[in-house]
Amino acid sequence: MHNLRWARGLSPVLLAWCAGVAVQLQQVALWSASSYAVTFAATFAALAGLALRGRGHSRRFGAWRPMAVCGAVGVLAFAVTAGHALLKVQAIDPALEGQDLVLVGVVQAMPQRQDIGWRFRFEVETAHRVQGGQAVRVPRHVYLGWYGQDGVSDSGWNLSALPEPVQAGERWRLRARLKAPHGNMNPRGFDYELWLWEQGLGATGTVRTGAAHPPPERLAQTWAHPVEWWRQSVRDRLQNRLAPEHASVAGIVVALVTGDQAAIDRSHWDVFRATGVAHLMSISGLHVTMFAWLAAVAMAGCWRQSARWGFKGALRWPAPQVGAVAGLGLAVLYAVFSGWGVPAQRTVWMLGVVTLLRLSARQWAAGQVCLLAAAVVLALDPWALLQPGFWLSFVAVAVLLWTDQRSAVVHRLGAKEGAPWCPAWVRSWVGRLWGLLREQSVVTLALAPLCLLFFGQVSLVGLLANLVAIPWVSFVVTPLAMLGVLWPGLAVWAAWALEPLTALLVWLAAWPAASVQLALPPGGFALLALVAALLWVSAWPRSWKLASLTLLWPALFWTAPRPALGTYELLITDVGQGNAVLVRTAKHSLLYDAGPRYSAESDAGHRVLVPLLSQTAEKLDVLMLSHRDSDHTGGAAAVLAMQPQAGLMSSLEASHPLWGMARTMQLCQRGQRWAWDGVQFEVLHPTAGALDGAEPLAKPNALSCVLRISDGARSVLLAGDIEAPQERALVAAGLDPVDLLLVPHHGSKTSSTPEFLAALQPRLALVQAGYRNRFGHPAPAVVARYQALHIRLIDSPHCGAATWRSDAPEQVVCERERSRRYWHHAPP
Incomplete structure (x- = not known):
């Protein structure tokens, strides 16, 4: 192997390319095609000029030439990425x-x-x-x-x-x-x-x-689309073959073979995430990486053994190279059959670069291999940089590159050392087994910080679960499931093999503190933790690795800032056609409504609220559900399951199943008051008579819990789905002006009466409604009414999630504006 000296300066160039891609991904809006074309042409010409003029004049140009080359490469990457984006634009009229x-x-x-x-x-x-x-x-x-x-x-x-x-x-x-x-x-x-x-x-x-x-x-x-037709035929055949005897694990077998993640029940996903094995149960970038590595190890071992069996061709090509090529080929076939999804594509490209470099008869540093793989992937799919799967697969590849070097050492030690009475082949296999277990441990530990950074969750039983699950799924379940495409009976064996594993994982997930959820740290702290993870899986000395653990401290112990004492904050979430508002004081939190139920398998709780509460490590004191409609209670079960300490306040009927899920339960009714950290909370509706049935009410909307919040200077009214009769009743009972109003009933024409708005005199009104919802909310007549009264009206389709603070009442931070990128939709 020859050292590639000229490649020493390649790393800064590759970093410049990746940086140029990252900068372009921050653009709020795309420029014109001609602007990017001119930028590309000018930069390419400058780069060519630097290359030509630099020959024989290295001393004359000095140290600025490498910097100029890196800058030009970064600008070139910026223009190329923008060209990718322009080709993807498919705007509908x-x-x-x-x-x-x-x-x-x-x-x-x-x-x-x-x-x-x-x-x-x-x-x-x-x-x-x-x-x-x-x-x-x-x-x-x-x-x-x-x-x-x-x-x-x-x-x-x-x-x-x-x-x-x-x-x-x-x-x-x-x-x-x-x-x-x-x-x-x-x-x-x-x-x-x-x-x-x-x-x-x-x-x-x-x-x-x-x-x-x-x-x-x-x-x-x-x-x-013949491959897709074949995949669907295989999926349907497997589901019919495994049901109903193995219905509990049929979806997992289907996902392992065809990549249909939707086939796995949500309850199983919760268990897999809690035990840190989610990457094994569906075809993702990390899964393809592990499959390619295991295939390469197995093929290399078989190639070595073939020489002992008399196959002369085994001496012509080194076993590691044969294993690498075979692993890449099988990974390509696996990715194609799994649907050739974007995560699988970028993983194949990454593995292809690594394999080609290892076959080049040159000594490439591990860092250069990883950087070149990243640059190639980002050249083909720039938006991979924004996906957790890219980073997880990238770190997994880095770990496997590092462990390949160490595996050779372990193999030699296993063959040469040990007790003289132990046969060499036994020591060799023991060394391989120990190396496999150690590599699994390294991969699990290396990915744990990234899982914490991206998902706010790290499994404390993940190492134990992966030590069992990785070899069992990789060497037993997946081969049986894949062979089940040809012989359906083997798919049943795969289901049988999965059942004891899932039972073990359910048991591990039930352990106290099986997983830990922490607040997602800011980007700077996340970068420090990522550096620590990369150092930990590299071949650096152990003292460096131990020192790198200090970089994890900011990420592990970061806490989200809270409002000052005597003030409060509202996060009006974007859940589509439904209500969900998070109210935070200095030490307490209340969630007003839990968003809609999108389908039998999906709701705002699982999709929006649980991740949102997890990323700030929020602990709810109260979940207040205004009334029983599913666009307000759809995500309540998921929220209560994740926040068992939260009390429930609502106007739900006594027979509603949500009452049994909460630690404490209380009907909301007019006259209830409490104070948190200098902030006053008061329930204005419904009345006790309405809850007792003494007053005739036709709709659940009429029982909506109306909550007023005030710090003495600034106040908010959360009105649920009350309609004109309830608004008139509130006006008759006396209403004080407010600074912010959550528009009643999503802006329906049955609410927001002129006398109600005149009594409240809000400066700001927020509408939670879905984009182009079938109800037409907010109604044009209602919008005109707010505009006529000079009330600033903001809706979630244009704003996304909105943040409002009582100590800055004139400011509303819209997530759609704060995080806008050129691929985001700008509603008319």
Whole structure:
């Protein structure tokens, strides 16, 4: 092996490329294509000039030449990344949003089964207006939902019967309504719009069914996406083969084979996260990395043994190189069959770079290998830099590069040392087994800080769980599940092998303090912790590793700042069509409503509120549910399960199941008052007579808990879904002016009466409503009413999550503005 001296200066150049990508990802809006083209051309010319003029004049140019080269490379990366972004832009005409369109196209990927229908990617071939039949232009790739359910749900959905199955490769003619890609925007929450952007999906929509619309028509089965068709066939066959005897683990087997993560129950995901084995139970970037490494180790071992078996070709190529190539090839096949998702793609590219460098007959430093792999991945997929999966896979690759060197040492020691009475082959296998266990421990420990930084959770039983789960899933369950594609009986064996493992994981997850949830630290502290993690898995001396642990201290013990004593803060979350407001004082917290229930398997609690509360290590004192409607109570069960210390206040009927989930329970009624840290809380509605049934009330909205909050100088009114009769009753009972009003009933025309607004005189009003919701909230007449009274009106589709503080009442921090990037939707 020869040392590649010229590559010593490569690391700064690669870092400059990565830095240029990172800078471009911070752009709020894209420039014109001509601006980027000029930037690229000028920078490329300057870089070429530096290369030509630098020959033979290194002394003359001095130290500034490498700096100039790095700067030019960074600008070049900036322009190239912007070019990627311009090619991805697929804006839908706002005039077409919400209109019924006739689409003809092909199902592009394996559909995801939902509790009441399907979600699938659709490649549009033609699009026409329903009225007039005029051809229109829409994004080529859209994400459609086809839902159905007998009757009407408690959230008011009017849904048709359960739709028929959809298969990848089928051409359909269907009627749909499209809208721009729009997701909820909450502090450090999941960026759904970035996910859609990276997938190349230019719009989302819903298939229109029912008596007023013709049923969708299956036109033909094409062979446009054969791999996706095969994956779906395998998934359906496995599910039918494993149900009902192995229904509890059937989804896990399906996810391991086809990458369909939606097949795994939410309860299983909770257990996997608590025990730190979630990366094993679905095909992700880390999973592909581990699969490639295990395949490489197994193939290299078989190649070594083949020489002893008389295979002469085994002496021509080194076993590590054969194992690396075989591992990469199997990883590519695995990633393709799993759907060739973006995380799998970038992992394959990363592994490909590492493999090629190791085959180059040059001694590449581990740091250079990692940097070159990162630069290649970011050149092909710049937005990977923003994904936790990129960092987890990247660190996993770094760990495996480091452990390859150490594994060779362990193998030699195992073969040469030990008791003379012990056969050499026994010592060799013991050395391999010990090396495998040690490598698993290193990977688990190295990824623990990153899991804490990205997810606010680290499993204390993760090391023990992974020591059992990694070899069992990798060497037993996954091979049986993959072979079950050819011989279905082996898939049943895989299910049998999974059942004792899941039972063990459930038992470990039930241990006290099985996992720890900490507040997500700021970016600077996160960077320090990342440096510590990389040092810990590197080949640096042990003293350096121990010293690096001090870098973890800020991240582990950071606490989110709270309001000063005598003041309070509101975080009006972005949960779509529903209410959820977090109220914080110096030492206490209250959550007013828990957002909507999106489906039987998804709600605002799991998707928004639980992660939001976890990232600041928030401990709720009270969960107040204004009334029983599902757009206010949908996430309550998840919140109460995560916050068992919280008391429940509501107007729910005594038979409601949520009452039994809380530690303390109390009906909210007019006259209740309490004080936290110098801040006064007062319930203004409902009255005791309304709760007792003495007053006739037609809707649950009429029982909404109305909460007033005041620090003596600034006040807020959270009004739930009260309507005109309740507003008139409150005005008659006496209302003091407020600074901020949570608009009643999401801006429905049945609320926000003129006399109610005149009594409150709010300076600011906030509407929690979904983008292009089917109710039309906030109603245009209501918006006009607020504007006529010169009340500043802010809605969650334009603002995202809104933060308001009583000590700065004129300021509202909108998450959609604070975190805006060019891939985010700007509602008209």
